Amino acid sequence: MIRVVSWWKAILAGVAGALAWEATARLLIWAGLPMFDIVRLLGTLFVDDGRSWLWWPAGLALHLGVGALWAIFYAYFFWSVLPYRPWQQGLVFAALPALLAILIARPQLELMHVPITRFPWSGLFGLSGGWTGPLSIALGHALWGAVMGALYTRPVGRKVGSERAPKPDRAVPDLIFKPAADPPSLKDFMFATGIECSYPTLDKGSWRVDQMEICGHYRHWRRDLELVRELGISYLRYGPPLHLILLGPGRYDWSFMDQVAAAMQRLGICPIVDFCHFGLPDWLGNFQNPELCHALGDYAGAFARRYPWIGHYTPINEMYVCARLSALEGLWNEQCTDERSFVTAARHLAKAAVLVTQAVRRERPDAIFVNNESSEFYQPCCPDPEIERIADFENERRFIPLDLLYAHPPRDDVRDFLFANGMPKDEYAWFMSQEVPERTILGVDYYDWNEKVINRDGHADAMGELFGWYVITSQYYRRYKRMVMHTETNSRDPSDAPMWLWRQWHNVELIRKAGVPVVGFTWYSLTDQIDWDIAVSRPIGNVTPVGLFDLNRDVRGVGLAYKQLIEMFRDSTTVCPRWGELDETAALPPQPEQEKEAAR
């Protein structure tokens, strides 16, 4: 698939542009100006020139149809390619149909008339009949392009409040409401993928981009689950659409999830259910709302009660990224850009994760929790003390939500930063007094933009893979001492993706040899995603080609490579340690402080 296109929007925009052209041209023709009459040229192909009440609607219908077709082309191939405003993009694009109309279509349409003398022929390439015709055609196209471009915007996503859950189409077996025969365990290494399921809101909470919808999962979810099994994958990171299920306090619509759960059970897929993935239902607003913590806790409890056979959960996906992009960088949800909002979002997310964990454990004491976080690392560009200070702070900030979740005291200056930005001391004490469940896995996500350099201007820029997953994960492991899972990775360059997959896998193998208990590996996601090249900051509809399958559900090279990897390593990759038995002597790379100490 080239791009996700809103067909009805493109058709409406194209028709509106063609109507604007015709209205303007008709008025000018009636005013006696020498405008070229495209509708008459088209209409008289079928109807006698004398009967204007017949050729006008026929010609207009054809004109509108062609306008709509060109608009769909624009939507597929041209929209968002140039960094201009929408009407300007449409105007630039209109040059293409205008040229074809002047040089090819007009003279050929003139030749198609019988007798051909009805319209004076403008020559082989339409330029022999004077400049009035070409000029008015160009003007008509310019008008069409500007109107069409102005109207074709936001092709993906929906106005908040208008989202609809897919309709259930089959009865579900009672089995999905019964506990599994065996408790969840770590007996197998977890080769996993995920269905991309982010659902943040944009434009101050008025527009929702639901990746499951725009990637076609709601239409193809059965096929998607089959594709998971076709690659030999058993574990699937899956985020049920929170905004479609949690309709209000204590009100749930389980219809879609029931269907999916039944299909997963039938196919033998073990889901790792993710309760919150970068968005909230519109009635909860955004991550500045303290009510979300208990609402998510209640939802998680209800979920675990309804599907007692599910044993793997991710309470909240990538809390740090969610807080940062929503409340510090201003891209999603509340779209705030200040430290206080960031701390508030981080507190709420971490508290929600604690409450979700507790709620699930009440229903399912043997549940396994995969707390995944985006592994980040900041490197100062130069020995400037201010730049070094920023990098050092960012390297501590990345741990804030996990520190709160895992009751790990942050560094003193970070704790003071939390207090200074609105964290009540009793809440901090509540976090630090929590008992972290033993059956908890630290999920470490890694992409080639996770390592950043702090430039001279104090801003962070991605610098590609510098130290790699092994080194960054060592920092997280050393801090939290939990079993580890590589919970997300992919490459935006499909030709490099198989190589990237193997690099990540070798990182996993190496760190396992060093003594770190890695229990799973994930290529994220099953299919390509939409607009992740711009962090879903605008609803454009561009495909980010990172999937094991493209959006036509055709396998990519990395899908075949992952299948081969799983076949090769499924039996030989065992999970050695048991809960609570971690290798305290893991041979990890030195910490930055240790390096500094050694240098001194």
Next chain:
Amino acid sequence: MSGWPFQGSDPSPLQRPRVAGAIAAGIAAIPAAALVWLTGSARMPAQVIGVPEWLLVLLSIAGLAISGGIYGSIFLRAANDRRGGWLFGLGWGFLTWSLGPITVFQWWIGRPVAVGEHAAWLLAAHLLWGLLLGAVFPLAQNGVKRTIENAPSPREQSLQRRNPQGKAPGRYRRMAGGRDA
């Protein structure tokens, strides 16, 4: 520029978009050629170019198959789009008509290749061809994929070349014979 439309369209090892495009275009050319033949719209261009009508139709089918191959090599895996494929094909049909019978031939012979309703049928045949090309492409691609999946691996092919009868090597045959005995 952001969001270049063909980003990520590289075919997987199981896809052959050029072959699929040529096959789909060849299939789509048959009804298009029939339309031109039945409406007599090939007569005038054939006279203008100076070749028999049947030869022009055959040459057109071959030309359209090549055009389909080019279509596959430009759109690559994106041509498999079940939703938009027919539209890409329709556009390609219009482009083929614009560049082939119109631009190149008019330039070459210095006059229109067809007039009146025959000119209209010629355009209609190209649009029909394009529409079918886009619609048939995913099916052709699936056929090609199945062929590749079912084909013997290079190792199997090599073994087949070296041992066409598929007999076990001599010492294994002796062992097998001994066991039988």
